[in-house]
Amino acid sequence: xxxxxxxxxxxxxxxxxxxxxxxxxIMYAAPGGPFDAERTLPPEVMANLNAKYGLDQPLIVxxxxxxxxxxxxxxxxxxxxxxxxxxxxxINQGFPVTLTYGFWSFVVxxxxxxxxxxxxxxxxxxxxxxxAVGISIGAQVLPNFVxxxxxxxxxxxxxxxxxxxxxxxxxxxxxxxxxxxxxTSFMASIARLTRSSMLEVLNANYIRTARAKGLPxxxxxxxxxLKPALLPVVSYLGPAFVAMITGSVVIDMYFSTGGIGIFFxxxxxxRDYSVIMGITILTGALTILxxxxxxxxxxxxxxxxxx
Amino acid sequence: MHLKATLKLTAAALxxxxxxxxxxxxxxxxxxxxxxxxxTYRLLDxxxxxxxxxxxxxxxxxxxxxxxxxxxxxxxxxxxxxxxAESYEATNGNKTYTFKLRDAKWSNGDPVTAHDFVYAxxxxxNPETASPYAWYVELTSMVNAAEIVAGEKDPSELGVxxxxxxxxxxxxxxxxxxxxxxxxxxxxxxxxxxxxxxxGAKWTDPENIVSNGAYTLTEMVLNEYHTREKxxxxxxxxxxxxxxxxxxVINSETQALTRYKAGEFDxxxxxxxxxxPALKEELPDEATSVPRLCSYYYAFNLRPDAKxxxxxxxxxxxxxxxxxxxxxxxxxxxxxxxxxxxxxHLKTAGFEMPEIDxxxxxQADRDAEAKKLMEESGVTDxxxxxxxxxxxxxxxxxxxxSQMWKQKLGVTTTLENMEWxxxxxxxxxxNFDVARSAWCADYNEASTFLDLLTTTHxxxxxxxxxxxxxxxxxxxxxxxxxxxxxxxxEQIIADESAIAPIYHYANTFLLSSDIKGWPYNNAENNxxxxxxxxxxx
Numbered sequence: 001x002x003x004x005x006x007x008x009x010x011x012x013x014x015x016x017x018x019x020x021x022x023x024x025x026i027m028y029a030a031p032g033g034p035f036d037a038e039r040t041l042p043p044e045v046m047a048n049l050n051a052k053y054g055l056d057q058p059l060i061v062x063x064x065x066x067x068x069x070x071x072x073x074x075x076x077x078x079x080x081x082x083x084x085x086x087x088x089x090x091i092n093q094g095f096p097v098t099l100t101y102g103f104w105s106f107v108v109x110x111x112x113x114x115x116x117x118x119x120x121x122x123x124x125x126x127x128x129x130x131x132a133v134g135i136s137i138g139a140q141v142l143p144n145f146v147x148x149x150x151x152x153x154x155x156x157x158x159x160x161x162x163x164x165x166x167x168x169x170x171x172x173x174x175x176x177x178x179x180x181x182x183x184t185s186f187m188a189s190i191a192r193l194t195r196s197s198m199l200e201v202l203n204a205n206y207i208r209t210a211r212a213k214g215l216p217x218x219x220x221x222x223x224x225x226l227k228p229a230l231l232p233v234v235s236y237l238g239p240a241f242v243a244m245i246t247g248s249v250v251i252d253m254y255f256s257t258g259g260i261g262i263f264f265x266x267x268x269x270x271r272d273y274s275v276i277m278g279i280t281i282l283t284g285a286l287t288i289l290x291x292x293x294x295x296x297x298x299x300x301x302x303x304x305x306x307x
Numbered sequence: 308m309h310l311k312a313t314l315k316l317t318a319a320a321l322x323x324x325x326x327x328x329x330x331x332x333x334x335x336x337x338x339x340x341x342x343x344x345x346x347t348y349r350l351l352d353x354x355x356x357x358x359x360x361x362x363x364x365x366x367x368x369x370x371x372x373x374x375x376x377x378x379x380x381x382x383x384x385x386x387x388x389x390x391x392a393e394s395y396e397a398t399n400g401n402k403t404y405t406f407k408l409r410d411a412k413w414s415n416g417d418p419v420t421a422h423d424f425v426y427a428x429x430x431x432x433n434p435e436t437a438s439p440y441a442w443y444v445e446l447t448s449m450v451n452a453a454e455i456v457a458g459e460k461d462p463s464e465l466g467v468x469x470x471x472x473x474x475x476x477x478x479x480x481x482x483x484x485x486x487x488x489x490x491x492x493x494x495x496x497x498x499x500x501x502x503x504x505x506x507g508a509k510w511t512d513p514e515n516i517v518s519n520g521a522y523t524l525t526e527m528v529l530n531e532y533h534t535r536e537k538x539x540x541x542x543x544x545x546x547x548x549x550x551x552x553x554x555x556v557i558n559s560e561t562q563a564l565t566r567y568k569a570g571e572f573d574x575x576x577x578x579x580x581x582x583x584p585a586l587k588e589e590l591p592d593e594a595t596s597v598p599r600l601c602s603y604y605y606a607f608n609l610r611p612d613a614k615x616x617x618x619x620x621x622x623x624x625x626x627x628x629x630x631x632x633x634x635x636x637x638x639x640x641x642x643x644x645x646x647x648x649x650x651x652h653l654k655t656a657g658f659e660m661p662e663i664d665x666x667x668x669x670q671a672d673r674d675a676e677a678k679k680l681m682e683e684s685g686v687t688d689x690x691x692x693x694x695x696x697x698x699x700x701x702x703x704x705x706x707x708x709s710q711m712w713k714q715k716l717g718v719t720t721t722l723e724n725m726e727w728x729x730x731x732x733x734x735x736x737x738n739f740d741v742a743r744s745a746w747c748a749d750y751n752e753a754s755t756f757l758d759l760l761t762t763t764h765x766x767x768x769x770x771x772x773x774x775x776x777x778x779x780x781x782x783x784x785x786x787x788x789x790x791x792x793x794x795x796x797e798q799i800i801a802d803e804s805a806i807a808p809i810y811h812y813a814n815t816f817l818l819s820s821d822i823k824g825w826p827y828n829n830a831e832n833n834x835x836x837x838x839x840x841x842x843x844x
Contacts, residue, residue, distance in 0.1 A: 038745075042456075049439060052435070082356065084357060084508055084512070256562075258529060
């Protein structure tokens with residue numbers, strides 16, 4: 001197992017390097033640059049800006065300097081848009097926010113989703129099943145950019161229970177609506193996945209055997225059915241977790257949470273090269289890490305898998 | 308010529324300065340003040356910087372105006388009033404300005420001196436600072452500004468020096484009667500040298516920043532909010548009523564409107580497109596529309612290698628005439644905008660509108676003339692590529708205009724929308740026939756618009772070029788009566804159909820009815836928290 005983990009981490013380094021090179025090339029291929037604006041800057045002003053940020057160097061030199069700074073100094077450079085901030089500042093501020101609401105969304109989506117899925121499968125074709133399926137379909141078709149305004153309308157304007165946005169260092173009343181809006185569609189997917197895979201397992205021969213032996217239903221489900229039923233769910237949870245903690249532009253836009261998602265989209269629109277790269281690398285590294293975590297979890301759940 | 312312009316404080320300001328605020332009444336109006344003297348407003352986007360010399364565009368300017376006070380500032384009507392300068396004197400035919408500074412302090416207690424201004428202005432021009440607004444220093448015509456920005460001279464050679472701690476002398480290369488007005492802009496605000504040098508790029512962080520304005524920055528969370536609180540060291544702090552101003556970044560228009568209605572903040576701008584009439588009906592005391600000095604127009608591609616048909620002024624005039632601006636203003640925008648037949652915003656200070664013939668015609672007459680012109684030109688089967696940056700209202704306007712051209716003139720239009728930076732690039736490269744464009748005033752004077760259509764202007768993306776026009780605009784710079792020349796320049800634009808003006812902007816916003824002192828009559832929409840106050844309800 002240990003050698004597997006080391007091997008996987010070793011592969012991660014060239015993967016990230018390839019990611020950096022491709023992102024850099026695609027970024028530079030996009031028309032326009034960070035200092036283009038409605039007002040065309042005089043050439044001497046543009047030259048000063050390019051010199052300050054090293055954009056007057058050949059692309060290959062820029063890339064080399066960038067990689068050296070990141071690897072040696074762990075410095076992702078200054079933001080070209082937010083001139084008082086470095087990329088490290090932006091990630092330090094935005095990532096904990098995203099991580100917090102992403103983590104809670106993950107917890108809510110997983111617990112509620114699995115509960116709904118298991119209930120629906122166990123009480124297959126009963127009213128409970130229809131209710132659970134109804135909820136998950138409803139949650140699936142309601143995208144978060146529709147849900148966010150509805151939540152604020154109901155909880156802020158009509159009921160006056162929750163603040164309509166902001167983060168304030170992560171106080172609980174600021175977390176609730178972002179978590180509901182972000183977790184809903186993930187919750188729906190988890191519920192449907194759990195239900196179908198649970199149904200499949202419950203129809204398997206060894207479950208019939210267990211029940212024929214006279215084991216109580218609860219024990220059959222939790223002892224024998226749950227583990228194999230969760231395998232497809234776990235493989236979904238890994239990428240879902242990464243998606244939730246690497247930021248949602250919709251959540252940041254609608255709830256003014258100041259997370260990493262809004263910075264990512266704004267940096268792309270503004271050609272804020274260093275921020276684009278910083279967040280791309282962060283997302284890439286997290287994706288690699290959590291894919292590895294999922295693989296390890298797999299081995300724990302499924303005794304057939306050995307690395 | 309020796310002109311002395313000593314500026315006086317208004318009687319009102321003197322009265323404010325001498326009165327304590329504890330009475331709970333406004334010292335001038337006598338209104339009963341609320342115990343809650345906070346002001347919270349919405350920001351559409353995070354401003355990029357609070358460094359006055361690095362600031363560009365308008366996004367962060369209102370915050371910088373609160374934090375840093377320049378030599379001159381504006382009052383609620385947009386008039387020039389003294390800031391850090393107590394008075395100034397123009398000599399040498401408006402080429403030398405001498406400012407006398409008052410006893411003002413930085414938020415850490417240091418005195419604000421003429422050296423702070425010298426440092427800040429040299430910093431703005433210094434190539435190492437790489438300010439995107441370095442051109443603004445060139446625009447002031449300060450001696451050696453252009454050479455310093457180009458890296459040919461040392462920043463210390465800039466035409467500004469501190470005669471003593473309280474006297475600042477500025478040397479210009481040409482007479483600029485409006486130079487004092489230019490000192491209101493962020494780029495020419497003073498900065499505290501020791502702080503900038505000690506903290507580098509992080510000097511504007513709340514824990515580091517030292518400022519000389521009516522407020523200091525106390526909290527700053529990017530893309531969430533920032534707060535600024537009353538600066539007790541400000542020279543006129545006794546007259547400042549609002550204790551704390553908070554700016555909330557809310558990107559989504561619908562969320563912002565819902566949260567405003569829930570009472571979370573006091574000021575919301577801009578309003579969602581087309582919703583002004585409904586909001587005015589719902590919240591008549593809070594919804595307002597004021598002029599905004601920006602003009603919306605379609606630029607024709609007049610490069611020699613561009614489509615030959617639109618090089619014909621008759622075709623351009625036909626296209627311009629066929630646009631029914633009333634439909635766009637009254638049925639799409641609905642926010643108090645004005646149909647435009649010229650370039651300069653009609654509310655620009657001192658601007659005299661020329662007699663533009665088609666402005667007074669009925670749309671039916673315009674359409675008839677447009678058809679006639681099109682026939683005369685002999686152009687048939689014209690297909691135009693119209694570009695715009697992705698936005699719902701640009702799309703609506705482009706669709707309406709293309710329908711009008713199709714129905715009235717038989718001209719077909721291919722609409723192409725693209726995201727902002729791509730659109731800027733394509734427009735700059737001239738890869739279009741017609742381009743949606745807009746221009747906003749840098750200062751309240753017609754040349755801020757009209758300079759754009761001079762041959763060498765960097766943002767003249769249609770490449771209109773007219774020798775007489777260029778001469779007029781060059782001469783206007785030093786003229787005693789430039790407005791006459793601006794009127795003539797507008798006439799050339801109309802005669803040549805250099806562009807198709809569409810509308811003049813308005814600013815629509817919601818403001819809580821208990822917030823008073825809003826500068827409704829400041830055409831540049833420049834507001835200072837220090838002028839606001841909340842009355843008890």
